[in-house]
Amino acid sequence: MAILMTIFIFGIPFYFVIINAVKDATESASLNMAWPASFHIIDNINAVFQAQNGMIMRAFYNSIMITLLSIFLLIIMGSMAGYVLQRKKSKLSPLFNFLILAGxxxxxxxxxxxxxxxxxxxxxxxxxxxxxxxxxxxxFTVLLYKGFMATIPKEIEEAAIIDGCTKSKLFFHIIFPLLKPVSSTVIVLTAVAVYNDFVNPLYFFPGSENATLQLTLYNFTSMYKTEWNLLFTNILLISIPPLILFIFFNKKIISGMTSGSIK
Structure with a gap:
């Protein structure tokens, strides 16, 4: 029953997008799920890539660079902060935990x-x-790493310190490789959230040269006319990278989020 509900909730909207992306302007204006009389997906894709002097290509570059740089910094900073908060207990630990929750x-x-x-x-x-x-x-990233860090035995660190391992080598050579499941979770969840972010680029990264993929949806909407076939084609194109990312990392998402939950 749950599987059928999931297919109904997520499958029907996705089908709606695909079926309207392959129609021409006239048929897609009806906004229904009827089968098209003819397929125009190639023409629609060409029109999307040519709109606003190829804005979608610049948007792809901007969105991918923002996503990759954000993920890199989040993994490094989140893992280090999660390690310190989990292992190093002090009088300021409650304050730091409060600040994380406040965030x-x-x-x-x-x-x-x-x-x-x-x-x-x-x-x-x-x-x-x-x-x-x-x-x-x-x-959120720090909380994930902190919870997962609780599953790593302290004896591993103690043995490494006895063998003369420095603090930096202890973290990056021993602890960090053990964080692959939660790192995969951070990659997928953060990549989807940053890649699909509409509000923050609109406010903090304005300008046609700085357009991200979500902002390219404005290319096909106006006060008096909306090119629904091109709009749905654009949606379909920008949905491909997150879908590929989820396919490769979906097996590690649950393990990364649930590890440490019983500690």
Whole structure:
């Protein structure tokens, strides 16, 4: 029953997008799930890539670079912070744990963030939007790594220290390779969230040259006309990378999220 409900909830919208992406402008304007009289997917794809002087190609580059840089920083910073919070107990540990939880609860402030980015010269820049994405997703990433770190026996670290291993080598050569399941979870969840982010690039990374894939949907909508066939084709194209990523990493998502939950 659950499988049928899942197919119904996710399969029907996906079918709706695909079936309207292969129609021409007239048929897609009906917004129904009827089979098309003829297929125009190649023409629609060509039109999408030619729109706004090939904006979608620039958007692909921007979205992929923002996603990759954000994932890299989140994995490094999140794993190190999770390790310290799990292993190094001190009087300040409750405060740090509270700050991590506060990062999950408190929403970002748009205007102050723009002011800060502009004052340090990072507004409308790739490093600026990457730092924003990292700041928003770091609390959840730290919690995942902290929970998974509880499943790693301390005896491994003690043995490495006895053998003369330095703190940096202990983490990067021994602990970090053991974090592959949770790192895979972070990669998939963060990649999908950053890749599909619409609001933050709109506010903190404006400009036609800085367009991300979600913003290219505006190319086919206006006050008086919407090219539904091209809009759905665009949606279909930008959905392919997250789908491929999920196919390769889906087996490790659950293990990465549930490990440490019983500690």
């Amino acid at each position: 999950l609860i408190i929403p970002p402030a748009i205007v102050p963030t723009i002011w800060v980015l502009n004052s340090i010269g990072l507004f409308k820049t790739m490093p600026g939007i990457v730092l924003v994405e990292v700041a928003l997703h770091l609390p």
